[in-house]
Amino acid sequence: MDVQLLTFLIVGLTFALYIGIAIWARAGSTKEFYIAGGGIHPIANGMATAADWMSAASFISMAGLISFMGYDGSVFLMGWTGGYVLLALLLAPYLRKFGKFTVPDFIGDRYYSNVARTVAVACALIVSFTYVAGQMRGVGVVFSRFLEVDINIGVLIGMAIVFFYAVLGGMKGITYTQVAQYCVLIFAFMVPAIFISLNMTGNIIPQIGFGGTTADGTFLLDKLDQLHTDLGFAEYTSGTKSKVDVFAITLALMVGTAGLPHVIVRFFTVPKVRDARKSAGWALIFIAILYTTAPAIAVFARTNMINTVSDKPYAEMPAWVGNWEKTGLLTWEDKNEDGRVQYYNDQNDTFVTSIANPKGWNGNELVVDRDIMVLANPEIANLPAWVIALVAAGGLAAALSTAAGLLLVISTAISRDLIKKQIKPDISEKGELMWARVGAFFAVLVAGYFGVNPPGFVAATVALAFGLAAASFFPAIILGVFDKRMNREGAIAGMVVGILLMLFYMMKYKLQMFGGGASEDWWFGISPEGFGTIAMVVNLIVSLVVSRMTPEPPQSVQDIVENIRVPRGAGNAHQH
Amino acid sequence: MSKKDLKQYWKTNLRYLAILLSIWFLVSYCFGILFVDQLNQFRIGGFKLGFWFAQQGSIYVFVILIFIYVRLMNKLDKDYDVDEK
Structure with a gap:
């Protein structure tokens, strides 16, 4: 069978699986639609979180990026995993105890203010939309290369699939499809890696293989360093970015990860507070399998190329x-x-x-476009046709699972945080569910539009979605749990100043607005990708200063903070 | 649970956090970034040590840290009788 036919077959099978799951796991209530009924096993939730989190960028682009960046690529590896430590230790258990459906829910209640809620909704929408457009584009790229259909038709097919299971199943449908998608994507990522590792180093474990020796007895990494110097590049194992920038980017990605609404909301779906902690650990294990393999693939692919x-x-x-x-x-x-x-x-x-x-x-x-390294890898290493087909299915699984998670955040922000909490509080359960579906429908349309007509700024801002999350949500949530004295005024001022500062820096140095500037003009030598760190610190300082100059929060809110600090009495996530 | 117990429980939690997050900072920011050149003088197999921490080691430590925290907190919750039944 030729590659094309095999790819159609394998991709078709996985799509049939996702649709089957979606029909089986339809959501009947808002609770099922928002948080999958709150009864997801921590290991299943860990898997779903991993698929939710690992996007087309992780699967398709990251190993290629590292392959061209060498040591500098470490910012992605540490940045996109270290955030889970922050999630497990500082956020997930407390938010689970709080027991609401969305991040703006927490912000709005903890800071007893609909202004805070609205600011949080705006931040959630900005972050999620910049992110989801890139996913749809990823779907289109995979379709056009492997199935030789037009990119736009690829985007449309992707939209139809996501629409089907996100609108029908809500969080419940998404969770179970994400579990399936994780299995598909990790299998598709590992099989070629193991094959290539065996070929090049004789070691079946890629993580060890890329520190091993090649057929002629020299260490693979030494050989690659040599190839690099012979061609005028910097040594692969030492970078070219400044230390302060590497530091700032890594921190911005970590903190941004912990502040991404579509990741946080996954921890509302487990039954208990202790499950939320454990679930973050499992999520990181599932993510680490891919993230420790990616640098190995990067080295193999670079050397081969x-x-x-x-x-x-x-x-x-x-x-x-x-x-x-x-x-x-x-x-x-x-x-x-x-x-x-x-x-x-x-x-x-x-x-x-x-x-x-x-x-x-x-x-x-x-x-060579960096994005093709993972997709072309099986061909470069002469692997059988079914492996190539598998990689296509894996790329699609990664893109679709993340897109679905983001669409859910967008739809709940509309149906719950805007309509139910602000515009029409007396809306019926059925009406709210209907609005959630309408919200998901529009979100799919907008995402598809950006997938078909990618505006230049989307590609430039996907990485910056992390900076935005770091600059807005992270400090507000952390302070909401760890600083009882933090009040409405402080949190709102912090979020507004943080996200505006981040947007300003991004527009100035990425889009050359407000007079623009080159890398020599960066503040403290920090790139826009790393600036989320600075904006986050500014947010923290503004929040603390403003809160100390304004009245302390009411006793009822201080009691809530005391209450979320202990696990007992979490019960189910509920909707009051 | 009394106010005093709650305070004590929270203080212990914060102590755990301080210790675990120090290790988190050490393996990623110190070993993987700030002192990577010094550590690169040492090797494990074909890896320069600093490079290994940045692309492999720190991630393994992250996973271990979370599960240590899970264990510590499950025990602490029981000790203070605030665990979920």
Whole structure:
């Protein structure tokens, strides 16, 4: 069977599975729609959280990014896992004890203010929409490369699937499909990694394999460092970013992770407070399986790629080079017209004058999009066709599961935090459920629109969604639990100042508004990706100062804080 | 639960948090970022040590930290009789 047919078959089977689960797990009440009835086993919730969390970016892009960034790629590895420690220790158990349905619910009640609630809704919508557009785009890319359908049709198919199980099943449907999607995506990620690790290092465990030796007895990483220096790049195992920037980006990603509404809300679905703690641990285990494998894949793919292309005749290139050239994600231009592929760092002046020019090289000729490393990896390593088909299904599982989680946050923000809590408090259970479905429907449409017409800023801002979450939610939630004296005025001022500062910095240095600026002008040498750290600290300081200058919160609220600090009496998440 | 007990319970919780988050900071920010060059002089197998902490070790420690916290808190909840039945 050829690759194309196999891919259709495997992707079709997984889609049928998701739809089957969606029909089986329909939501009958708002409680089922918002938090899956609150009875999800902590291990199942851990798996669902992992799938919810690991997006198209984790599955498709991350290993490729690391592959090109080397040590600097560590910011993603530590940043996107370390946040779970914060979640498990500082947030999840208390929010579970609080027992509400959404993050704006917590903010609104803890800070006894509908203004705070509305600010939180706005933050949740900004964060979720920037994030979901990227997912839909990921679906389109996978469809166009593996099934050779138009990107837009790919987006439409993805929309239809997500629409079906998010609108029908709500959180309940999403949870069980996410469990299935986790299994698909992790299997699809690990199989090629294990194959390649065996091929290159003889070790079946990729995590150990990439620290092992190759056939000629040298350590793989030493060999890659050597390849890098030979081509004018910085050593793979040492980075080029400044320490302060690496520090800031890592912290922004960690804190942002802990502040993302679609992740937090998953911990409302477990039965007990202690389950919330345990569930975060399981989620991190499931995530760590992928996250410790990704750097290994990055090293294998990088080494393979350089060995395959560097200074080799174009005519002898393997088939995958041509396949990816068709998509425009890989380009080759024979600048010195010698018919060979020269791939090197032409920004490194000493290397260019002392080595490249004497060899008659006339600039780097090969441009490889980072996103194709994981998708092309099975082809690069000559793996069987079914592995390639599996990777396509895995990429789709990763993108769809995250998109569904985000859509749910958007729909609950509309039906519960706006309509039920503010506009029409006497709405019936049925009416609220109807609004939740209408909200999900519109969210799917908007996400699909951005998937088909990706505005330039979306790609630039997906990574910044973390900065926004770090700058807005994280301090408000932490202070709400750990600082009894924190009041309405402090929290609102902090969130508003934090998110505006982050938006300003992002627009100035990413989109070149407000006069723009280059990397030399960054404040404290921190990039927009890492600026969430600064904005978060500013939020904390503003909150603390303002709260001490304004009246303390009412006794009833202080009692709530005392109450959420102990697990007993959590009961079910309820809706009062 | 009396006010005094609650205070004591909360203080113990905060102490656990301080210790575990210090380790969290140490393995990622100290070993993986601030002192990565110094640690890179040492090796385990083919890995430079600092590089290993940044791309592997810190993640393993994160997982362990959460499960230690789960155990500590389950015990603490029982000791102060605030666990869920």
